[in-house]
Amino acid sequence: METPIEVAGLVKTFGRTRALDGLDLTVRAGEVHGFLGPNGSGKSTTIRVLLGLLRTDAGAVRLLGGDPWRDAVALHRRLAYVPGDVTLWPNLSGGEVIDLLGRLRGGLDPKRRAELLESFELDPRKKGRAYSKGNRQKVGLVAALASDVELLILDEPTSGLDPLMEEVFQQWVRRAKRDGRTVLLSSHILAEVEALCDRVTIIRNGRNVETGTLAELRHLHRTSVDAEVVGSPDGLADLPGVHDVRVEGTRVRFDVDNPALDAALRRLTEIGVRSLVSQPPTLEELFLRHYGTITDEPAGVAR
Amino acid sequence: MSTLTGTRHLVRLILRRDRVLLPLWVLLLALLPMTYATSFFELYPDAAQRTAYATGPATNPSIVALLGPVYGDSIGALTAQRGGFLTLIIGLVSLLTVIRHTRTEEEAGRRELLGATVLGRHAGLAAALLVTYAANLLLGLLTVAGLVATGLPAAGSLAYGLAAALAGVVFATVGGLTAQLTETAGGARGIAVGVLGVAFALRLVGDTAERDWVSWLSPLGWAPRIRAYEGERWWVLVLPVVLSVLLAALAYPLSVRRDLGAGLLPPRLGPADGGLAGPFGLAWRLHRGQLIGWSVGFGLLGLVLGGAAEAAGKAVEGNAQVEEILARLGGTSALAEAYLGGTLGFVGLAAAGYGIQAALRMRAEEVAGRAEPLLATAVHRFRWLASHLLFALAGPVVVLAVAGLAVGVTYGLGVGDVPGQLPRMVGVGLAQVPAAWVLAGLAVLLYGLLPRLAPVAWGALAACVLLGQLGAVLELSQWLLDLSPFTHTPQVLGDDWTATPLLTLTAIALTLAATGTAALHHRDLPTT
Numbered sequence: 001m002e003t004p005i006e007v008a009g010l011v012k013t014f015g016r017t018r019a020l021d022g023l024d025l026t027v028r029a030g031e032v033h034g035f036l037g038p039n040g041s042g043k044s045t046t047i048r049v050l051l052g053l054l055r056t057d058a059g060a061v062r063l064l065g066g067d068p069w070r071d072a073v074a075l076h077r078r079l080a081y082v083p084g085d086v087t088l089w090p091n092l093s094g095g096e097v098i099d100l101l102g103r104l105r106g107g108l109d110p111k112r113r114a115e116l117l118e119s120f121e122l123d124p125r126k127k128g129r130a131y132s133k134g135n136r137q138k139v140g141l142v143a144a145l146a147s148d149v150e151l152l153i154l155d156e157p158t159s160g161l162d163p164l165m166e167e168v169f170q171q172w173v174r175r176a177k178r179d180g181r182t183v184l185l186s187s188h189i190l191a192e193v194e195a196l197c198d199r200v201t202i203i204r205n206g207r208n209v210e211t212g213t214l215a216e217l218r219h220l221h222r223t224s225v226d227a228e229v230v231g232s233p234d235g236l237a238d239l240p241g242v243h244d245v246r247v248e249g250t251r252v253r254f255d256v257d258n259p260a261l262d263a264a265l266r267r268l269t270e271i272g273v274r275s276l277v278s279q280p281p282t283l284e285e286l287f288l289r290h291y292g293t294i295t296d297e298p299a300g301v302a303r
Numbered sequence: 304m305s306t307l308t309g310t311r312h313l314v315r316l317i318l319r320r321d322r323v324l325l326p327l328w329v330l331l332l333a334l335l336p337m338t339y340a341t342s343f344f345e346l347y348p349d350a351a352q353r354t355a356y357a358t359g360p361a362t363n364p365s366i367v368a369l370l371g372p373v374y375g376d377s378i379g380a381l382t383a384q385r386g387g388f389l390t391l392i393i394g395l396v397s398l399l400t401v402i403r404h405t406r407t408e409e410e411a412g413r414r415e416l417l418g419a420t421v422l423g424r425h426a427g428l429a430a431a432l433l434v435t436y437a438a439n440l441l442l443g444l445l446t447v448a449g450l451v452a453t454g455l456p457a458a459g460s461l462a463y464g465l466a467a468a469l470a471g472v473v474f475a476t477v478g479g480l481t482a483q484l485t486e487t488a489g490g491a492r493g494i495a496v497g498v499l500g501v502a503f504a505l506r507l508v509g510d511t512a513e514r515d516w517v518s519w520l521s522p523l524g525w526a527p528r529i530r531a532y533e534g535e536r537w538w539v540l541v542l543p544v545v546l547s548v549l550l551a552a553l554a555y556p557l558s559v560r561r562d563l564g565a566g567l568l569p570p571r572l573g574p575a576d577g578g579l580a581g582p583f584g585l586a587w588r589l590h591r592g593q594l595i596g597w598s599v600g601f602g603l604l605g606l607v608l609g610g611a612a613e614a615a616g617k618a619v620e621g622n623a624q625v626e627e628i629l630a631r632l633g634g635t636s637a638l639a640e641a642y643l644g645g646t647l648g649f650v651g652l653a654a655a656g657y658g659i660q661a662a663l664r665m666r667a668e669e670v671a672g673r674a675e676p677l678l679a680t681a682v683h684r685f686r687w688l689a690s691h692l693l694f695a696l697a698g699p700v701v702v703l704a705v706a707g708l709a710v711g712v713t714y715g716l717g718v719g720d721v722p723g724q725l726p727r728m729v730g731v732g733l734a735q736v737p738a739a740w741v742l743a744g745l746a747v748l749l750y751g752l753l754p755r756l757a758p759v760a761w762g763a764l765a766a767c768v769l770l771g772q773l774g775a776v777l778e779l780s781q782w783l784l785d786l787s788p789f790t791h792t793p794q795v796l797g798d799d800w801t802a803t804p805l806l807t808l809t810a811i812a813l814t815l816a817a818t819g820t821a822a823l824h825h826r827d828l829p830t831t
Binding site for chain 1: 572
């Protein structure tokens, strides 16, 4: 089976701005692939390149085995796209837009369309101008999810949806995966990515900084340890891979690189442990490490 | 907190946002009456000519329908009649301004942002009305100053200027009222323009059928009835003031009765599923309203122009200067036909405006983000562009054919030869098509090649209007005049014309459009 999305060394410039700077992205068939990055990192630009709307300046892009620019029309029959901000024609009803987009893709499943309308609680008779932001997103989602396509490209599709609808969305993405579809899900809602994605690509400033399964990414990162010890926690700070040691009386807190975890715990038990809490890093922390601070590590450590 | 708290700040916001548009329409509409007076002074210096005009062409039903009645044969009376159409324009601009600053703001959600600040419940409506009232009064006073400057009596000028300003005030208030009724600015505009249309129709029927009481029912009928320069009836000014107060008194409680964002009339629902077959079906839905609206407008314009043509021919008999000017406008045979040739040339410019707006619809779709999801389906860029190009090219044909048809009917009735005149006039209308296409083609070229500069197409149209209107008068050199495609449109009512320029213009238009289409194929979309 071909790889649905293969991007290597993609460069896209707008004037003097380098929006994409050597981006790599591989999405395997049948997976839900998370595409993470802060605003302005180049997620939407990448997606527009994949849709053949923007030309590339350098790099190789393959979409469903074709060239997204040259073969745009043929490829678009096999994919559905939901933008992050669905805008509708003010004088067309939601139902008309859903059917129009479905028909332009080559047909949609009427049964699934009805199911989707019901589970998203969307009234298709309202005119485009009357929908709220969340309901406009639902129009885009229903049109995409009701289409019989191999690949779903979703660009922050749940912006404006409430938590209940977010849950409904997740159910439908899981169902799409069960049906054998591939999903590229760009997002900055980390809970959504953690709940849905098999693999994740994190990008920043137009280049990817991490790719892998969530487990792999966590493996590369630190564990936070919070312990009550019997003696004085000397020597911990000198261990390789241990960071940010904070001591308050008998309580010690520190972060440790996962490869150094074993040594750190050994040292703790030598001192004597009364209680211990350790937490894996959340994606929030991964994000904060990459974007929240100017870290000393060079971008692109763990390819 | 008073219900008007914050009005001052909103007034400043409106003035800031309209700092170009507002002075523009105020100045333009204030200057026009002055130019009318000046031209009457030049064209009809002696009283006998004026009397002939005032009892002849000025009472022609088509002229009366368009402008309103004439109440004397002084320069002032003729100017007041000539400026009668302006009250309609002033009313239109005023109601659009008020709706733009009330319901449009609310629909866009910006009113909500402001409403959460220290702002009285009535402040939004009050600010929009205040600004528009002030603009109208300024317009009125400038009009008075301009008319007095031409040498017309001050009292009559004041009566005319105030009557025009108060017509604006009335329809500004109508706009403020309809903005409370519907959820959408489009709906509010529709109702308000409908009210304006009914007012115009009442005045038109009352004036042409000489049923004075019917005209008194219309706010547009009041302005002429103040009889500026012919024994002013000042009390007439009370009518628009009273009506505005009543309308405002109705609008304010309505604005409190309803929720923010909601209208008093329920929004209509659409179909739950759609039969739009593809990009062309969609384009039809997007363009049909404009196309029908323009066709109706062109039809009405054609009816009036055709009816006025015969009168125009008679009007200038014995006036060498007018005959010369009309001849310069392009006609070669009879004056009525010269007049028709010239005015239909102007209609051709308007049709180019339709073509440009239809072509630029693509840019609007692109910028609004509605093109992107469509082009992410199995729709080729060419097909998407073709669906809009169809309207940019076929639209001018339709509206010009309608205008020619309408001219043919009324002009044909006037000269007693409808079957003969109908095809001729449709021919004159259609002869304008290639020149209109050139401008539409230019819009497509700009859209494909330099999308950010696409609105420059409007500038090209404005340049053509200026060249056409002022070129002959200013005696500009021929190569400059030749830049406008409309210079090359032959006078098909004359005997000696060839189709060569029409074919050349068509070829140029198609080349421009094709180049733009090819360019679109190679550029990023959206380009913002």
